[in-house]
Amino acid sequence: xxxxxxxxxxxxxxxxxxxxxxxASGFTFSSYWMSWVRQTPxxxxxxxxxxxxxxxxxxxxxxxxxxxTISRDNAKNxxxxxxxxxxxxxxxxxxxxxxxxxxxxxxxxxxLGTRVTVSS
Amino acid sequence: DIQMTQxxxxxxxxxxxxxxxxxxxxxxxxxxxxxxxxxxGKAPKLLIYKASSLESGVPSRxxxxxxxxxxxxxxxxxxxxxxxxYYCQQYSSYxxxxxxxxxxxxx
Numbered sequence: 001x002x003x004x005x006x007x008x009x010x011x012x013x014x015x016x017x018x019x020x021x022x023x024a025s026g027f028t029f030s031s032y033w034m035s036w037v038r039q040t041p042x043x044x045x046x047x048x049x050x051x052x053x054x055x056x057x058x059x060x061x062x063x064x065x066x067x068x069t070i071s072r073d074n075a076k077n078x079x080x081x082x083x084x085x086x087x088x089x090x091x092x093x094x095x096x097x098x099x100x101x102x103x104x105x106x107x108x109x110x111x112l113g114t115r116v117t118v119s120s
Numbered sequence: 121d122i123q124m125t126q127x128x129x130x131x132x133x134x135x136x137x138x139x140x141x142x143x144x145x146x147x148x149x150x151x152x153x154x155x156x157x158x159x160x161g162k163a164p165k166l167l168i169y170k171a172s173s174l175e176s177g178v179p180s181r182x183x184x185x186x187x188x189x190x191x192x193x194x195x196x197x198x199x200x201x202x203x204x205x206y207y208c209q210q211y212s213s214y215x216x217x218x219x220x221x222x223x224x225x226x227x
Contacts, residue, residue: 035216044207044218044219044220044221045164045207045209045218045221046215046218047209047214047216047217047218049217056172059214061214061215062215077135095163097166103169103211104211105164105209105214105216106154106169106209106211106213107154107156107164107166107209108166108169108175109166110163110164110165111163112162112163
């Protein structure tokens with residue numbers, strides 16, 4: 001059974017940092033693109049970042065470039081999102097999503113998400 | 121960035137109704153369009169990919185179609201389990217834009 005379990009969310013002050021993790025199981029993690037997608041009541045679903053199977057390519061939505069870093073550890077079947085210089089507008093539920101083997105942005109399976117709240 | 125305009129934002133329907141949700145892309149995305157279903161407090165679930173391909177395990181009452189830059193999700197006979205919010209997503213180019221969602225609720 002495919003599973004994606006996110007962790008690391010919480011309450012942080014503006015300008016602070018958080019590191020999200022996503023533990024994958026039930027599939028060959030190293031064969032898939034992986035993404036982070038966030039959801040807010042106001043803006044809906046927003047793709048945030050993704051990473052190629054071997055980590056050699058990474059892409060980000062403009063609003064997080066220079067602040068967020070996506071990474072993966074295929075030996076640990078884990079995906080990460082390092083979030084620095086957090087802003088109030090980064091408040092959201094963050095989902096880890098499995099992409100395709102070739103479809104970089106398709107989200108074929110999602111975790112339950114972890115909530116990030118940026119507030120003073 | 122490609123914009124995805126989804127309509128309607130809310131749809132009230134009864135069990136057994138035929139339901140149609142539309143998504144329009146601001147430019148050509150070929151057939152790189154996916155549909156997702158999300159229930160409250162749950163993760164989105166992929167229903168349709170490449171505009172009309174049914175994801176494994178998804179009931180055949182769900183179908184997708186396209187005409188140019190307009191895409192349609194149809195539920196042929198709405199079931200109680202289908203009351204949820206539906207999103208389209210273009211995955212032709214970054215940033216993989218989602219539509220704003222359509223909430224299907226009980227009439």
